[in-house]
Amino acid sequence: MTWEMLVGASVLAATLRLATPIALAALGGTMSERSGVVNIALEGSMLVGCFFGVVVADRSHNIWLALAAALLAGLLLAALHAYASITLRADQIVSGMALNILALGLTTYLDYEMYGTTGTPSDLVAVPDLHLTFLNGIPYVGTAIGDQNWIVWVGLLLVAALQVFLFRTVLGLRWRAVGEHPRAAETVGVNVRRMRYAAVLASGALAALGGAYLSLGVAHSFTDGMTGGRGFIGLAAMIFGRWTPVGALGASLIFGYGNALSTSLQGATVGGVRLPVQLLGTLPYILTILAVAGFVGRSRAPAADGLPYETEGHA
Amino acid sequence: MTQLQQPATTGPGTESPAPSVGQLTFQWAAGPAIPVLSVAIALVIGAVFVLLSGNDPVAAYSALVQGAFGTPYDITETLVSAIPLVLTGLAVAVAFRTGLFNIGAQGQLLVGALAAGWAGAQFATLPGFLLMPIVILLGITGGAFYGGIVGLLKALRGVNEVITTIMLNYTIVFVMHWLLQAGPMTAQNAFGTPASTPIGAGARLPVIIPNELVLFSRLHAGIFLAALAVVVFWFLLWRTPLGYQLRAVGLGARAAAQAGIDPALHMVLVMAIAGGFAGLGGMIEVSGVFGRVYDGFSSSYGFDAIAVALLGKNSPLGIVFAALLFGAFVHGGAYMQSHAGISSNLVAIIQAFVLFVIAAETLVRSLTRRRHGRKPVEAIA
């Protein structure tokens, strides 16, 4: 085992790449739960984002349309969740689970119908990497961040923007108020339902951006179930990050780092003993548990998180 | 002393109680009419999808039903598919009853299976009356241990169980790869199917339907263990002080605490119990179906379990029915594909709609409740 394997520039670069989809999902979760709606359909939103982004990229050869389609798909799935949990006051967990299953079934089904034998085409338009050539000469930094995908940077920007939005703007204040005490917000004229709809839709779009990153930014193709549970890990990152965008990013980075290590440590030996490659795979998960147990401990959810809200006037 | 998930309150009043993750209080007591209706609505929506895919919904559903219940063999296979779902469904439900969201039934099932598979192979030569209890016990203990970790981390460090269960689910998948591909449990068998050494004959759950009755049935004695587990679940929760305590913590942690029921302790207990149910499920699959542990033999029992528990309203009978429904979907879905040429993924879509409509059922319920005049608690003052 060498330092290069643990903290080399390429490990950092991989950390960022691997953290990005998690962070986007976690960001989506944060926005939704800050308004008081638990959205465990993030995984589903990511997956439909992956798939429909690829479909439209294939049909239109226009990356902007493809991205828009990805976001729209995630948003539409979230809209179902919003309708169920806000309008119908359905159980938010059940609805979210249902939509995850739906997303997996639907994308797998359509993928087979559309690309069953051939796979998605090889000439898909994609979201390019951003080559920061001026960093080339700088050791470490150039390798670490010089060739990241555009969506990585957009994701980082979104973290900053949403942190400011939630905690420094008027709308953010109302957003949080609705998640903490919807009655109080409503008595001062904040439209709880509209706010929550916006939040859930936003969360779907954010998760779908994470999906689009995977399919259009990274893989340039679609395979069934390619999100591989990142939406759920994003959920964990949201809680670990204490329902703040910056916290969610931090949690995602820890997870991404563990994941990067499980790659970089392959072949490494400790005291002459080779690390079994299978066990390296546990690194990101164990690292996350240790991090949460070690220095974060309990975190408090928004007070009204997961509670359906009944507008008084209709009683 | 204990950390509670109750929202902090300002003045003396709090929000009126509303169902939340931890407070799924509704029961099948209100009768199965609404779930049955929900399933029907979901089937209609599913039919639209079948139509859109260019197939005949009537043919599809008749193949689905025929595949699941068409012959005695199919019925026994539907039961075989339902057994692990019953156990993992109980694992999710018992935690829900104490206010915890156990996404970890999947991992707990795998640990139970590994523990049972290890014991069954390690003591393979023991006679059944000795070996079977050991294997059952190890399966339960393995799952309970893995679930208990979640409870302990929550009790001691306040770690949200959603995080731990998700992470532990993934962790065990990789540990299992190692154990069964290149680790201490790996069997030396032909062409390297990653699997453990076969368990001894005494650790096998016998098939309970003789060939003369149903030819080649796989229905094994695990169904009795599953039935017993359902009874234990019911008895534990509604007939024992411990169950009372678990439900009290789930529905009112602070009230339970002041009455001398330590929520932290009960969170550990309930996660161990949940893990025990799931672990037993893993043991049953190893002893009743496979005879050894195959790497990755369970891809989704633990996740379907969440749907099963929710669909079954966390009640014993509800879980049995929900597991049977999902078992029928699994087994009948295969037949639908081979005989009606309909993608098995459509079954997943229909399952999703069943759940979704169940979720939206709250609407129906709240409408009926409103009509019967249960006023909002704060409405009068």
Added chain:
Amino acid sequence: MKRILAFSLLAATIVASCASTSTGTPQASGSSPTGQHLKIGLVTDIGGLNDKSFNSLADQGRQQAQAQLLVVTSVTESKQQADYVPNLTKYAQDKNDLVIGVGFLMQNAIWKVATQFPNVKFAIIDGAPTDDAGAVKNLPNVANLFFKEQEAGYIVGVIAATMAKNKVGAAIHNTVCSMGGLPIPPVDRYIAGYQDAVKTVSPTTKILNGYSQDFVDQQKGIEIGKSHIAQGCDILFQVAGGSGLGYIQAAKAAGVYAIGVDADQAAVAPGTVITSALKKVDVAVFQTIRSVRLGTFKAGDNSFNATNDGIGFGTVDAIVPADAKAAATQALADIASGKITPKDTVQVK
């Protein structure tokens, strides 16, 4: 259901007499036009029809048979490992003439079901009937369809080594690498043959190997790929299903070369995928169905290897020099003649 049946019958009748031109399959001329329609069932493993690997290839073989032979076929996807037995049993109960299981995970299931239905023929891809104790028990009604993956790996290894040695195109670092999904034998046999070829053809070439620990997740494949490329690797051989597509994508993004697996993956990334190590599951399925049709069904081991065109290499990209291609063709011939026996255990882990 009837509609589908009727349509396939019609199609089968029309096509049955036509000579096949695809994928070097022997012609279906032997089929008797007056014979009964055979019923064939195919059971995938949990990878499903959409795996773009052996399940998908097996299904192509089935469809080809449906089109060219006088057979009625259907397919069932397995969702869990516990489904193998009932899915095979249902086909046997429904009086299929041949039931094909895809993948070594079904070895025990095929043994169980085949012993119960001695009058039904079975075939298993990548395996042999295995009893509950894990011992291989050949059965008179089961054909075991084996592939010598190490031979396919060896041949593409020859191409990779030749290019690396001669520093062709982007391959300038004299380093080649491979990535498996998990270190399990069917994966490692490919990698073993590949490494054996490189060591034989170009002993100075550096060899790297890694595992994505996954057969689905593309991003993990990409990360291994990036890590390999950073270490100088410029020819990447993937043996990891969907995850391997990510490995190819990493090569494409870096402008280096990749080698596909199982199916011909040239179309995945033209210009990047220089060739593919083929494991002709479709051929094996088609031939087995045909053998039932012809009455030449052979129980026990059926090896698909260099001698019978069961393995091979796929479309060779234009960048590959003629000498490399010639060396590969020669290696194929040498393996077929027994001059070369590729190793089947991985040397560079």
Added chain:
Amino acid sequence: MSASPPIVEMRGVVKRFGDLVALDGADLVVQEREIHALIGENGAGKSTLMNVLYGLYRPDAGTIRLRGQEVRLRSPRDAIASGIGMIHQHFMLIPPLTVAENVVLGDERSGPMLGERRLAARVRELEDRFHISVDPETKVEDLPLGLQQRVEILKVLYRGSELLIFDEPTAVLTPQEVDELFVIVRQLRDEGKTVIFITHKLREVFAVTDRITVLRDGRNAGNLLTKATNASEIARLMVGRDLKPPAARTPVQSSGTALEIRGLQAKSDRGAEALKGIDLTVNAGEILGIAGVSGNGQSELAECILGLHEPTAGTILIGGADIAHDDPKRTRERGVAYVPEDRRAEGLVLAFTVADNFILGKQDHAPFSHRGVLDSDVISANGDRLAKEFDVRPPNARAIVGNLSGGNQQKVVLGRELSEQPKLIVVNQPTRGLDIGSTEYVWERLLEQRARGCAVLLVSSELDEIRALSDRIAVMFEGRLVATLPAAEATEERLGLLMAGHTEGAPA
């Protein structure tokens, strides 16, 4: 006054919730620049009527006129736009937000960005104008309840309301705070505002209001001029009968120390020093009242005794044994009963039945369980018996507790806690939010226990309650007991001063 139309005129308002008729043709007429009391027992319809006026509920029948104009108020937004503001009984504040954020929420007037400092300045300006003082940059969750109420008032003033509705505003305040509130309310009237003051406390009606509307069972029971009426008349109108005089106290019968606390220290959940060395004793057959403003350590004291809160120093002796570090289970085994402050969150499992709540904490021993199995026959018989004995209405032990009224919920708590002959009862705010009838009931039960020889530690911020029940009264201020007086010496004025921390020169 007849020159201009009344600022509020509600006529024939009907509001039903399912089968329950909350308002049955209620009228309310409020003139401009007056402080108008809306008085009635719990369930009389006061809050419902105000929620209709505030746009939270839509009436099933009736009209609302504001300054003669008929209006339809569909939401609080409409009400606010019409110049109506409500100071809610259960504060509509968001604990993790700052005072300033709470005040401006929904009407931020600051462009898209918040600009915390600008907001704070704006709120300070408002505070200066109405002589209300609270730090705008503190988080609401860090404020005592009295100050939180000021935030509620600021919220309403910030929105330029002309009519302010105070919904039971004194329930959580100390006498000093009540007086300060009255000053603020009068100032508001003098600034030209109109105030509706919902209460069921007669004293407050006479202290501050100009005119009175009495509601009973959703209908008007009387409209009176404050100056021209008296307490017994209003009480009769409210209750529909004459009130019993407060039960007379008999002298302490027994002696012997039931509870002895020495040097008790504890930190609050937030880590602040909550108890700074408490010494007290409670004798058998005695009620010791702990008076004080909420948040001065009373809850921590009660919770330390029970074992819900870990003391950092000191001893708690019961029967000679130190129970300071025992958990609630062991403490209760020593005969300690507990009536918690927040009965909905702490006292009861709302989703359980009445019968199940009666055995909370007793579920694991005889007669309710034997060898780890619950005895459902005994549990339901016990439920029926206690429901009857403690007058729970409806007298159905299978009813879900969450559906009962506050008074009946408290009866369930009492039934559970008092039915096993405890040696010591720790009672925290036992009548908060209860109507007169229920309050009387709770008091009687506590006095009964005292008569039986039980020691009672009564924590209450209601001076009436403390004075009506206690044999001795200790006053708590900032984590210390600043004085302990015999009940006879504890005048309201003296207690009030002590509660505010004035230990010196308190007139006897």
